[in-house]
Amino acid sequence: MRKYPNFLVIGAMKCATSSLHEQLALQPGIFMTDLKEPNFFSNDEEYEKGAEWYASLFTPEAIDTLLGESSTHYTKLPTYPETIARIKQDIPNALSLKFIYVMRHPIDRLVSQYIHEWSQRIIPKGKDINVAIHEYPELIAYSKYSMQLQPYFDNFGKDKVLPVFFERMISEPQSELERICKFLDYSHKPVWQDLEAQNVSSERMLTSEWRDFLVETPILSTLRKVLVPKSVRTRIRKMWTLSERPQLSTKNLEYLEEIFNQDLELLTPWLGYESLTCKNFKKTIKTELVQATSA
Incomplete structure (x- = not known):
């Protein structure tokens, strides 16, 4: 009998989703795929492997184990537009799925993505970040959290998506893991364990x-x-390495803040904050997160 996930960690890219995947995998009663980033529903070449291949990734020992996987490509619009349609089509009881979405300051996330794609030679070695943001639209698109989440809200409901912040996972990892596990209806008390940092962008090499x-x-x-x-x-x-963290010009910082402030404004009712902007982002998210699922 094929097994399918109960929940998906859907992003965002460069927001410590690999670390969260590892922490969830360490909890008894939770099974995370050994293959990180299966990207089954997003990438055509993975989707062509078929539902049987995807189901083979889930091999829990216990019947009542929660099953999950993590693929940041699931929130990479407009690059992968068929993701949600495929989830709904191929996962039985897809409407009961739960989704975890990790965010961080949108400009910090953008810079981290730039470093990653520079290291992978997607962005040429000599391409300054101030030029790249205008030539590689995905740098901005993947930080537009409202744009990435709206299709999940429309298809599954806001109550099925848990907002998590990178900054809170760093400062309060245990309480954030508890909040995540409560959302998943996990019956045990989870324990955050000290592990080696995953995907540290500052150490990226070409x-x-x-x-x-x-x-x-x-x-x-x-x-x-x-x-x-x-x-x-x-x-x-x-x-072979970036000697310093890329710096955005004042003009481009203002340009990006205007874009991301408009996007963040759409999320504030759902998150339960009065206001969330690039300027107050890190200070605001340190306060208790109240998800307004009925908004």
Whole structure:
């Protein structure tokens, strides 16, 4: 008998969804797929593998285990427009699904995405962030949280989506995990465990197959450490990394704040805040989050 998830962590990209996935997987009675980011419902090449392949990702030992997966591509409009239609079509009882959406300051998230895509050579090495935001619209689109969530509200209801903030997970991880598990109707007390940070953007390096081969092959790695002085290795490493966090110009900061403030305004009734803007974002979300699901 095929098994399907009870809940999905749907994003957003660069908001510690990998860390949340790991924490949920450590809780007894919760099963998270070993494959992170299956992206089954978003990516055509994954969807073509079929429902049987997707169901094979869920292999819990206990029958009453909660099943989940995490795919940030599920909230990447307009890149993946068929996601929700496929979820509704292929998951039995899809309307009972629950969704977890992690947000962070929209400009911080954008910068982190820029670093990631720079490291993956999606954005060329010499492309400054102040130019990239105008040439790569997905940098802005993926931080427009209201735009990404509205289709889920329309198709599943606001009460089926739990808003979570990256900043609160960092400052209050245990209480946030408890809130998430309460939303999932988890019957045990979850425990947040100290783990190594996932996907740290500041440590991103440009991808390179030949460099990775030299670094990861045991014999070559040993020879490199013996024959190449550490100072030289450090200098070479810096050539492959971003030495400083990218800085947006004042003009572009104002441009982005205007865009994101309009988007955040649409979310405030749902979140239960009086006002949420780029300027007050980090201070405001530190207060108790009250989800206005009836809004």
